[in-house]
Amino acid sequence: MTPDSRIDATFRLTPLQKVALAKLNLHTIIELLYYFPTRYSSISEIKNISELIIGERAIIYGKISNLKTAKGYVSKMTYAEATIEDRTGKIKAVWFRQPYIAKMFVEGDFVKLSGTVTEKSGGKYLNNPEIEKTKDMPIDSGNSLFKNTDQIGMVSYPVYPETQGITSRWIYHAIDKVIKSGLVENIVDPIPNEILEKYHLPALKTALVWVHMPKEESHGLIARKRFAFEEIFFIQLLRQRAKKEYEKNKSFLVDTKKEDVDDFISRFPFRPTDAQTNAIEAIFKDLRSEKPMLRLLEGDVGSGKTFVAAAIAYALTQEHSQGEFTKLQTAYMAPTEILATQLFENFIKYFSHLPVTIGLVTGSGCKKFPSKVDPSGWTNISKTQLMKWVAGGEVDILVGTHAIIQKTVSFKNLALAIIDEQHRFGTSQRMKLVHKGQPVPHFLSMTATPIPRTLALTIYGDLDLTLLDAMPPGRKPIITDIVYATNRDKMYADIRKELEAGRQLYVICPRIDEPDPDKEMALQAKSVTEESKRLKKNVFQEYNIDILHGKMTPSEKEKTMARFEDKKIDILCATSVVEVGVNVPNATIIVIEGAERFGLAQLHQLRGRVIRSNHQAFCYLLTESSNQKTKDRLHALKTAKNGFELAEMDLALRGAGELGGKKQWGVSDLGMEAIKNLKMVEAARNEAREMLKKNPTLKKYPLISEKLANKHEISHFE
Ligand code: ADP
Numbered sequence: 175m176t177p178d179s180r181i182d183a184t185f186r187l188t189p190l191q192k193v194a195l196a197k198l199n200l201h202t203i204i205e206l207l208y209y210f211p212t213r214y215s216s217i218s219e220i221k222n223i224s225e226l227i228i229g230e231r232a233i234i235y236g237k238i239s240n241l242k243t244a245k246g247y248v249s250k251m252t253y254a255e256a257t258i259e260d261r262t263g264k265i266k267a268v269w270f271r272q273p274y275i276a277k278m279f280v281e282g283d284f285v286k287l288s289g290t291v292t293e294k295s296g297g298k299y300l301n302n303p304e305i306e307k308t309k310d311m312p313i314d315s316g317n318s319l320f321k322n323t324d325q326i327g328m329v330s331y332p333v334y335p336e337t338q339g340i341t342s343r344w345i346y347h348a349i350d351k352v353i354k355s356g357l358v359e360n361i362v363d364p365i366p367n368e369i370l371e372k373y374h375l376p377a378l379k380t381a382l383v384w385v386h387m388p389k390e391e392s393h394g395l396i397a398r399k400r401f402a403f404e405e406i407f408f409i410q411l412l413r414q415r416a417k418k419e420y421e422k423n424k425s426f427l428v429d430t431k432k433e434d435v436d437d438f439i440s441r442f443p444f445r446p447t448d449a450q451t452n453a454i455e456a457i458f459k460d461l462r463s464e465k466p467m468l469r470l471l472e473g474d475v476g477s478g479k480t481f482v483a484a485a486i487a488y489a490l491t492q493e494h495s496q497g498e499f500t501k502l503q504t505a506y507m508a509p510t511e512i513l514a515t516q517l518f519e520n521f522i523k524y525f526s527h528l529p530v531t532i533g534l535v536t537g538s539g540c541k542k543f544p545s546k547v548d549p550s551g552w553t554n555i556s557k558t559q560l561m562k563w564v565a566g567g568e569v570d571i572l573v574g575t576h577a578i579i580q581k582t583v584s585f586k587n588l589a590l591a592i593i594d595e596q597h598r599f600g601t602s603q604r605m606k607l608v609h610k611g612q613p614v615p616h617f618l619s620m621t622a623t624p625i626p627r628t629l630a631l632t633i634y635g636d637l638d639l640t641l642l643d644a645m646p647p648g649r650k651p652i653i654t655d656i657v658y659a660t661n662r663d664k665m666y667a668d669i670r671k672e673l674e675a676g677r678q679l680y681v682i683c684p685r686i687d688e689p690d691p692d693k694e695m696a697l698q699a700k701s702v703t704e705e706s707k708r709l710k711k712n713v714f715q716e717y718n719i720d721i722l723h724g725k726m727t728p729s730e731k732e733k734t735m736a737r738f739e740d741k742k743i744d745i746l747c748a749t750s751v752v753e754v755g756v757n758v759p760n761a762t763i764i765v766i767e768g769a770e771r772f773g774l775a776q777l778h779q780l781r782g783r784v785i786r787s788n789h790q791a792f793c794y795l796l797t798e799s800s801n802q803k804t805k806d807r808l809h810a811l812k813t814a815k816n817g818f819e820l821a822e823m824d825l826a827l828r829g830a831g832e833l834g835g836k837k838q839w840g841v842s843d844l845g846m847e848a849i850k851n852l853k854m855v856e857a858a859r860n861e862a863r864e865m866l867k868k869n870p871t872l873k874k875y876p877l878i879s880e881k882l883a884n885k886h887e888i889s890h891f892e
């Protein structure tokens with residue numbers, strides 16, 4: 175057996191186990207060794223059924239009965255159900271989409287369940303708990319890991335993420351065999367000794383044993399710390415190396431002084447905030463060098479990022495490439511058609527007094543400003559025609575959705591690539607935009623994702639960061655309220671006053687109206703279609719109500735948005751499609767139904783829709799949940815001063831593992847643990863920087879180079 179041996183060549187596996195291991199992305203022995211327990215379970219978590227508390231994670235032991243499968247009458251989704259009973263009481267358990275569970279056990283089996291206690295129609299139940307048959311009741315299952323600290327007979331064991339076919343127990347025993355074979359002894363540590371010593375981190379072979387089979391709790395913790403550091407360190411190396419590579423390219427030198435844009439800026443109906451002025455200056459400084467800019471502009475929803483983008487785009491229209499008549503070009507990519515269209519329209523307003531040509535390309539067609547027939551407006555044109563002009567350099571600013579990165583789009587002198595709401599795009603999409611220029615364009619990425627600073631430092635290791643940390647003057651903090659069923663009528667009465675004063679309202683529902691594959695969701699969550707009908711019939715009869723959701727065609731959506739902007743619609747009932755960027759200053763009230771179903775960051779983004787003017791804005795978060803954690807999370811929205819503070823609270827409330835780091839940012843749950851620790855993130859960042867300074871190619875560190883080469887996860891610019 176070597177670290178690269180295949181698991182299926184080492185262990186005898188059933189076909190089901192093979193599939194399951196592949197699903198967990200476990201193929202080789204080293205991958206298995208790097209599959210860490212999510213936690214170490216101890217008997218102290220074992221609860222009596224009568225003492226279970228809603229929202230809490232618990233382990234229970236008991237006898238199983240009433241096993242059955244059933245089908246949701248709305249969703250048609252099958253599920254398994256059972257009752258578990260111990261000497262103190264009974265509780266129901268439900269497994270959605272796993273009807274087979276009912277067949278895996280027989281009435282009277284002793285089982286161990288671990289899962290979260292959930293509430294449903296007033297009763298408690300365990301939602302999709304992990305279940306295994308158990309011979310022994312907890313008290314005599316003596317294989318404790320922490321034998322040394324175990325004074326009161328505490329039983330402890332590692333808990334691995336499971337999947338159908340592979341249990342935590344199987345993984346534990348497999349790893350035990352690998353470790354007992356002595357193989358770990360010969361694995362070479364990629365991280366240099368000096369670094370480990372400096373931060374008091376254990377060497378790889380020690381850490382591998384400790385992370386899986388700690389004899390003491392502290393061993394487990396320090397081993398995890400080492401692997402978290404390792405992960406962040408490698409991400410930093412990748413990102414910083416990519417940045418260095420990108421910066422070897424040449425970009426257009428744009429020598430703009432702030433005074434050059436003063437005239438442009440003075441036409442806006444407002445004065446820029448200091449934060450905006452500083453951001454513009456930082457960006458101009460970057461542009462004055464031939465080194466390509468790589469900058470992230472991070473600013474809360476409504477902080478005025480578009481203005482910054484416009485000022486920079488303006489600066490570029492003042493520049494020509496040497497010996498050419500056409501201007502330097504800007505590409506501006508936005509995640510949705512609604513947003514791209516809105517940006518196009520705003521840019522027409524900003525640039526209409528200038529000899530600047532602006533194009534729009536989306537999946538449903540192309541537009542160009544100015545129109546030949548009516549120089550004050552835009553016109554629809556064919557894609558072929560628009561692309562010809564873009565390639566010829568006659569379109570100065572091209573706004574678009576993903577359509578902008580298609581092969582058919584090529585620029586003459588692309589000097590600036592702007593990405594709005596950059597978290598909505600994948601790495602490869604950002605890369606494609608950047609590669610449309612030769613020399614490479616300056617790159618400005620914009621986001622309002624409120625993420626903790628440590629996470630920003632990690633995942634944006636290849637970008638320089640500028641914060642827009644102030645809101646336009648006069649904005650009043652949004653009054654946010656958590657509303658339960660009993661207060662609904664009072665809320666509608668308050669809203670009516672605002673509507674009477676001429677304001678507009680968003681009502682956000684978690685779903686559209688189609689049968690939802692998630693049974694629970696279909697039964698409980700409000701839908702856009704039904705809710706809009708109900709509001710029209712029972713609550714706001716005298717107002718115009720319309721709907722907006724993701725299943726509508728882009729042109730339908732655009733038309734609805736236009737009517738909302740023109741105030742032909744007073745109340746827009748929508749799904750979270752309005753989350754990004756939509757800007758209707760007169761809409762100052764937002765009602766979010768089923769608020770507990772949205773993430774905090776998303777709620778914050780949704781709420782940001784109503785802070786676009788100096789009218790007092792209101793946000794109502796509706797929830798039926800009495801779960802304490804939910805209450806705490808929603809309360810954070812009331813108290814956090816801004817998105818960044820909210821992100822820190824979210825991290826503290828939810829725990830790193832629940833932030834979905836892998837899916838969103840390619841950072842594992844363990845790596846996310848490091849995100850809680852600013853010192854560790856800074857250490858990893860500094861060590862990566864030092865290493866690249868001493869040895870830019872990393873040739874001196876073959877193990878590290880090899881590891882980096884194998885990382886699927888890539889930087890924004892590779
Ligand atoms: P975001 O940062 O979320 O993209 P926007 O660029 O859409 O924010 O700006 C939000 C609103 O604030 C827009 O209506 C914009 O015109 C306005 N705005 C931007 N900067 C200022 C400012 N300095 N003073 C007043 N209003 C501003």
Ligand code: MG
Nearest residue numbers: 479480594755
């Ligand atoms: Mg924006």
